[in-house]
Amino acid sequence: MIDLFTWLFEPLTFEFMRNALLVGGILGVLCAVVGSYLIVKQMSMIGGVIAHAVIPGLSLALFLQVHLAIGAFLAGICSALVVAAIETRSRVKVDAAMALTLTTFLGVGVILISQLETNQIDLSSLLFGDILGVKRQDVWQAIIITSIVLILAKLFYKELLFYTFDPLGAKASGLPVNLLYFGLICAITLTIVASMQTVGVLLVMSLLVGPAITAYLLVKELHQMMWLGSIFGVISTLSGMYASYYLDVPSGAAIVTSIFLLFGLAFFLSPSQGILVKR
Numbered sequence: 001m002i003d004l005f006t007w008l009f010e011p012l013t014f015e016f017m018r019n020a021l022l023v024g025g026i027l028g029v030l031c032a033v034v035g036s037y038l039i040v041k042q043m044s045m046i047g048g049v050i051a052h053a054v055i056p057g058l059s060l061a062l063f064l065q066v067h068l069a070i071g072a073f074l075a076g077i078c079s080a081l082v083v084a085a086i087e088t089r090s091r092v093k094v095d096a097a098m099a100l101t102l103t104t105f106l107g108v109g110v111i112l113i114s115q116l117e118t119n120q121i122d123l124s125s126l127l128f129g130d131i132l133g134v135k136r137q138d139v140w141q142a143i144i145i146t147s148i149v150l151i152l153a154k155l156f157y158k159e160l161l162f163y164t165f166d167p168l169g170a171k172a173s174g175l176p177v178n179l180l181y182f183g184l185i186c187a188i189t190l191t192i193v194a195s196m197q198t199v200g201v202l203l204v205m206s207l208l209v210g211p212a213i214t215a216y217l218l219v220k221e222l223h224q225m226m227w228l229g230s231i232f233g234v235i236s237t238l239s240g241m242y243a244s245y246y247l248d249v250p251s252g253a254a255i256v257t258s259i260f261l262l263f264g265l266a267f268f269l270s271p272s273q274g275i276l277v278k279r
Contacts, residue, residue: 011245020131020251021241023142027195028211028233030146033153034191035212036225037184041164045095046080046185047208049102051192051201053079055109063116069141069193076189079105084181131198131241131251145194149187160184161222198237199252210259211236217266217273232262 011017038044054072061071079101086097153160163170163180171177188208195204215229240255247254268276 007246011242016134017241017245019134019136019139021238023134023139024131024198024237024241024255025234026139026142026146027191027198027207028235028237029230030142030149030191031195031207032211032215032229032233033150033226034187035208035210036215036222036229037160037164038188038209039212039216039225040222041184044205044209045098046083047188047192048205049079049083049098049105050076050185050189051196051204052102052109053105054189054192054196054201056105056112057109059109059112059116063112072193072196073189075105076192077185080185080189131244131255134198142194145190149190152183152187156180156183157223164222199255203252203256206256206259207233207237210256210263214259214263214266217263217270232259236262 038047054076057071057075058068061068082101083097086092087094159175163177167177192204195207199207211229211232214232215225219225219228236258237255240258241251243254244251268274271277
């Protein structure tokens with residue numbers, strides 16, 4: 001019992017671990033809520049596009065000496081608008097539009113990093129995350145973003161629920177579907193901006209989608225999916241952080257692995273969807 005107590009509380013003696021565990025738990029909830037909308041709307045890959053698109057925004061923000069979150073947010077919004085423009089104004093399908101936009105923004109970002117001499121950007125931390133480098137201001141940023149997104153999701157829950165499950169019906173009933181789409185894109189971008197330092201832009205898709213799809217295998221209602229996904233998100237981030245601390249492995253990769261292990265359990269053992277249960 002003493003060993004378990006020591007194992008649990010030893011990492012908490014370090015401030016960087018306390019900050020990392022706190023921001024990880026907060027983002028576990030945020031990503032699960034936003035990710036639930038992505039799953040039911042079948043637009044999970046747009047998160048990957050936005051995650052890669054923030055790189056040129058970070059470069060320009062650092063070069064212009066403005067807050068990095070502002071540059072990342074604007075670049076993420078631009079990428080989503082580019083995808084929507086290509087899809088609606090040409091014969092190109094949305095998957096091809098997303099693939100083109102993702103690679104283009106990523107390439108432009110790498111070029112800007114090299115040409116603008118923004119050496120302060122650590123590509124390794126940006127791509128794969130460095131939650132152990134989280135500072136107190138990063139924790140407050142995560143709290144503010146999470147509060148904003150959760151409050152708006154609560155206020156417009158019925159409208160978003162209608163829009164995500166039946167966009168044509170929502171449009172016919174007079175709901176501002178374009179505004180709802182833009183609001184959803186803003187929520188995704190804010191979530192990615194808050195999660196960049198936790199798992200990095202290459203792995204943020206797992207944190208954004210993994211807990212949500214794990215809950216999707218276990219429950220049927222959207223609000224249940226959000227609640228259960230939030231629990232899975234918190235468990236994944238905290239267990240990944242402990243694995244990173246004790247096994248000396250990269251924190252982002254450890255969190256992603258924890259997410260997949262939880263998904264694997266639901267995939268095989270879900271009472272209604274599990275492969276082993278069906279057999």
